[in-house]
Amino acid sequence: MKHWMRISLPIIAVGTQLLSGAAQADGPATPISKQGESCHLPNYEEPLRCVRINVPVDYAAPAGDSISLHVTVAPAFRETAKADPLFVLAGGPGQAGSGIVFLLDRAFKKVRATRDIVLIDQRGTGKSGKLDCDDLRDSETVTEAEQEALISNCLRNLKAPVQHYNTANAARDLDEVRKALGYAEVNVWGGSYGTRLGQAYARAFPDRVRALIIDGVAPKEQLLGEWGADAQHSLEAAFAHCEQDPVCEKTYPTLRADFRMLADNVEAGAVTLSFNHPRTAKPLSFVLPYSSFSETIRMMLYSAEMSARLPFLITESSHGNWKPFIAQMYASSDWSSDSMAIGLTLSVVCAEDMPRITPEVLAAEQTASFLHGLQLKQWPRWCAVLNVPAIPYSEPTPLATPTLLLSGALDPVTPPHRAETALKSLSAGQHLVAANVGHGVSHLGCGPKLLREFLDAPTEKIDGQCLNDIPLPPFVINVAGPAP
Amino acid sequence: MSRFTTIWRKEVTDTLRDKRSLMMLALFVFIYPLIMWSTLNNVISKSTKADRETNEVIVIGGSQAPTLMQQLKQQGITVLDHDDMDEPAITALLKERKQAAVIRIPESFSKDYQDLRPATIELWSDSAADQRSKLERVTQVLNSYGISIAQARLLAHGVSPAVLRPVQVQEYDTATSASRSGKIIGAIFGIFFVATFYFCLNLAIDTTAGERERKSLEILLAQPVKPLELIAGKWLAGALICAVGLGLELSVGHFVLKSMPLEEISLSWRLGLPSLLLLIGTALPLCLFASAFEIALAMNSKSFKEAQTAVSFALLLPLIPVIVVPMLDLNTQSWMYAIPVLAEQTLMLELAKGNAVPATAFLTTAGVSLALALICVGFASWKLKSEKFVLGV
Numbered sequence: 078m079k080h081w082m083r084i085s086l087p088i089i090a091v092g093t094q095l096l097s098g099a100a101q102a103d104g105p106a107t108p109i110s111k112q113g114e115s116c117h118l119p120n121y122e123e124p125l126r127c128v129r130i131n132v133p134v135d136y137a138a139p140a141g142d143s144i145s146l147h148v149t150v151a152p153a154f155r156e157t158a159k160a161d162p163l164f165v166l167a168g169g170p171g172q173a174g175s176g177i178v179f180l181l182d183r184a185f186k187k188v189r190a191t192r193d194i195v196l197i198d199q200r201g202t203g204k205s206g207k208l209d210c211d212d213l214r215d216s217e218t219v220t221e222a223e224q225e226a227l228i229s230n231c232l233r234n235l236k237a238p239v240q241h242y243n244t245a246n247a248a249r250d251l252d253e254v255r256k257a258l259g260y261a262e263v264n265v266w267g268g269s270y271g272t273r274l275g276q277a278y279a280r281a282f283p284d285r286v287r288a289l290i291i292d293g294v295a296p297k298e299q300l301l302g303e304w305g306a307d308a309q310h311s312l313e314a315a316f317a318h319c320e321q322d323p324v325c326e327k328t329y330p331t332l333r334a335d336f337r338m339l340a341d342n343v344e345a346g347a348v349t350l351s352f353n354h355p356r357t358a359k360p361l362s363f364v365l366p367y368s369s370f371s372e373t374i375r376m377m378l379y380s381a382e383m384s385a386r387l388p389f390l391i392t393e394s395s396h397g398n399w400k401p402f403i404a405q406m407y408a409s410s411d412w413s414s415d416s417m418a419i420g421l422t423l424s425v426v427c428a429e430d431m432p433r434i435t436p437e438v439l440a441a442e443q444t445a446s447f448l449h450g451l452q453l454k455q456w457p458r459w460c461a462v463l464n465v466p467a468i469p470y471s472e473p474t475p476l477a478t479p480t481l482l483l484s485g486a487l488d489p490v491t492p493p494h495r496a497e498t499a500l501k502s503l504s505a506g507q508h509l510v511a512a513n514v515g516h517g518v519s520h521l522g523c524g525p526k527l528l529r530e531f532l533d534a535p536t537e538k539i540d541g542q543c544l545n546d547i548p549l550p551p552f553v554i555n556v557a558g559p560a561p
Numbered sequence: 562m563s564r565f566t567t568i569w570r571k572e573v574t575d576t577l578r579d580k581r582s583l584m585m586l587a588l589f590v591f592i593y594p595l596i597m598w599s600t601l602n603n604v605i606s607k608s609t610k611a612d613r614e615t616n617e618v619i620v621i622g623g624s625q626a627p628t629l630m631q632q633l634k635q636q637g638i639t640v641l642d643h644d645d646m647d648e649p650a651i652t653a654l655l656k657e658r659k660q661a662a663v664i665r666i667p668e669s670f671s672k673d674y675q676d677l678r679p680a681t682i683e684l685w686s687d688s689a690a691d692q693r694s695k696l697e698r699v700t701q702v703l704n705s706y707g708i709s710i711a712q713a714r715l716l717a718h719g720v721s722p723a724v725l726r727p728v729q730v731q732e733y734d735t736a737t738s739a740s741r742s743g744k745i746i747g748a749i750f751g752i753f754f755v756a757t758f759y760f761c762l763n764l765a766i767d768t769t770a771g772e773r774e775r776k777s778l779e780i781l782l783a784q785p786v787k788p789l790e791l792i793a794g795k796w797l798a799g800a801l802i803c804a805v806g807l808g809l810e811l812s813v814g815h816f817v818l819k820s821m822p823l824e825e826i827s828l829s830w831r832l833g834l835p836s837l838l839l840l841i842g843t844a845l846p847l848c849l850f851a852s853a854f855e856i857a858l859a860m861n862s863k864s865f866k867e868a869q870t871a872v873s874f875a876l877l878l879p880l881i882p883v884i885v886v887p888m889l890d891l892n893t894q895s896w897m898y899a900i901p902v903l904a905e906q907t908l909m910l911e912l913a914k915g916n917a918v919p920a921t922a923f924l925t926t927a928g929v930s931l932a933l934a935l936i937c938v939g940f941a942s943w944k945l946k947s948e949k950f951v952l953g954v
Binding site for chain 2: 110115117119120122123124154190352353355356382386389393400401403404405407408411412522546547548550551553555556557558559560561
């Protein structure tokens with residue numbers, strides 16, 4: 078259900094200026110409903126078309142090894158579909174297009190009336206040779222040090238040439254997909270990290286992208302892992318909302334103080350949890366690591382519905398009842414959903430972001446928020462194992478593609494000011510903000526309708542007022558749940 | 562052969578002079594596509610207006626569940642608050658069919674909710690009213706409302722919400738949207754072929770039973786013309802009128818479907834112009850059959866009146882396969898191509914789905930109709946040989 082929001086960690090792509098290959102000769106295309114083969118994917122009832130497309134691992138050596146990309150096509154409902162489909166790019170990096178097919182109904186149903194929807198498994202994700210660490214999901218009982226070792230070990234054993242798994246090559250792949258399917262130009266929807274990839278593709282092949290929709294915008298300037306200030310801001314907003322709500326304010330009058338106390342206790346290593354596992358009921362006991370504490374809080378901020386549970390969780394924990402917090406901590410690993418391809422997450426981050434992290438950024442991140450620079454501490458160690466060469470950064474070039482930017486005001490990773498930064502180099506961009514929404518707007522309220530409206534006339538102005546009609550979910554005030 | 566052509570030309574000219582016959586032709590060419598257009602248009606405009614569509618529910622005691630009210634509104638459902646009503650009042654209200662449902666939240670709701678006991682919400686609806694899709698949306702909201710509360714409660718108890726789902730049923734539907742819409746549109750289109758039997762109705766009765774009653778048949782027979790030539794002339798005149806009617810009707814229907822934004826209701830009309838022409842061509846023998854069948858029936862009747870009765874009764878026959886077969890929900894089988902009307906309907910359905918249709922299907926469809934037409938013509942000309950018949954004794 079909310080997998081997409083839960084696991085979309087936006088990571089910032091360093092879109093190196095790509096050489097636009099002149100793709101002139103587009104042969105007559107086989108109708109999309111005849112390409113590939115009919116297939117069913119989890120979380121979607123109807124048959125789709127699954128197509129495999131081979132692309133070179135290294136574009137500098139096109140005759141060398143190739144990767145087989147998995148592409149899922151949902152043909153338009155209209156037989157004579159519009160010639161320009163919608164390419165859908167998932168987040169992460171590490172999330173697969175085939176893992177977010179449920180968005181077909183939730184976000185793209187109106188668009189699909191007239192356009193094919195093409196979901197792409199970026200190289201290294203999903204069914205496109207996932208760079209995965211299988212045993213991580215069952216690692217709930219191991220210590221932090223053991224988990225570190227597990228990941229390092231897994232990264233060491235990755236067979237793929239990870240230096241070629243980056244945003245620039247993923248963008249080139251997109252154009253190969255476009256060519257193989259026979260489209261002259263495409264529209265692109267990107268969510269979270271997909272916004273970085275989408276912008277990189279549009280910059281590399283401006284003639285091929287008719288319109289761009291980026292939801293939860295990560296501008297090229299943004300560094301993955303440097304998100305403390307945004308997360309802190311999102312947390313403060315959740316607290317402020319509680320204070321403005323008479324019932325929440327009355328129920329949790331000392332919320333901020335309770336949170337500080339908890340954070341201090343956890344950081345001091347003073348919290349030992351003894352509990353039964355929320356899913357398996359297995360008895361467990363360990364000292365709660367600060368990283369687990371802060372990451373659980375951060376993940377909850379992704380969606381407004383989960384944020385509404387925060388005051389209850391914090392207050393219960395401060396009274397010594399950690400059960401609700403523990404259940405929340407394990408919540409994402411409880412579902413057998415397709416996990417992030419952590420190998421790809423790191424191959425992108427280590428080449429594009431980590432080289433840009435200066436000691437100043439690191440120092441600022443340590444003090445910017447309750448996160449205490451979590452990922453920026455972990456990742457360099459893993460990057461050392463992965464050992465991919467750094468990709469030089471260049472400032473974003475101006476882009477004239479009509480672009481719709483969507484932001485949730487409560488987003489802890491890509492809040493509206495990130496989209497405003499991106500807007501500086503997008504001359505035909507319009508930015509819509511949903512007041513009561515976290516990470517990801519397209520599937521909420523009037524979002525699906527706006528997507529269709531924009532794609533039908535990308536240069537027209539869109540009225541996004543209706544996004545503010547999405548209400549703030551009610552706070553959980555006691556064990557009975559939110560106000561009915 | 563020229564005698565046969567003369568008769569044929571005479572009958573066609575007669576029909577073209579007859580305003581009533583032409584009106585009937587025009588009526589059937591346009592009326593059904595029009596009915597189809599307005600029906601589909603209605604469905605489409607309803608679905609595209611889904612955001613504004615008036616899906617109203619009456620809520621009693623809504624103040625006890627403000628979050629539920631919010632969620633209903635988010636799904637485009639208008640909430641109308643109402644004071645408490647008794648059962649007859651609710652029944653009477655639902656009879657008016659303005660609202661899909663009445664949601665009654667009893668006073669015990671708040672306490673049960675806070676006590677974590679199952680809190681009752683009453684959902685009143687009238688299943689005799691055609692409000693199913695609206696009602697479904699309401700129940701969907703109620704269900705997801707319940708599930709999100711259950712998840713919040715389990716988490717509060719320190720239990721994973723995953724325990725609510727010991728088994729995850731992943732439904733997979735093998736029908737593409739194309740094959741689904743093919744079924745619906747195929748049924749709609751089947752009725753087109755029923756009209757075939759109406760196009761030549763006037764001509765068939767008038768040139769046989771009518772002429773006999775007006776005694777003009779006697780004069781015709783007094784000419785040096787064989788009964789077979791006479792019947793063939795009348796038969797082919799009827800078939801021509803029918804073919805023109807059917808061709809026009811299918812073309813009008815085709816362009817109506819092509820121009821409609823069917824994708825808004827997740828349907829599509831996938832027939833191209835070459836397929837349409839092929840279909841019309843294959844359906845032409847059906848015209849031959851319709852004309853011959855009606856002439857044979859009319860010849861078999863004692864009077865003009867009786868002929869009218871017999872033929873209008875026979876008009877019900879082609880409706881049977883069109884109505885009954887979709888009800889049986891059968892897969893396409895080759896025997897279907899051997900039954901006139903059903904054959905054409907099946908053919909169209911398969912073409913609309915974008916399936917490859919074997920050449921034998923086209924041949925069977927055309928062949929069976931043609932064979933039946935010849936049998937009817939044979940019967941009619943044998944009848945005409947009998948003096949008893951011509952003199953109407």
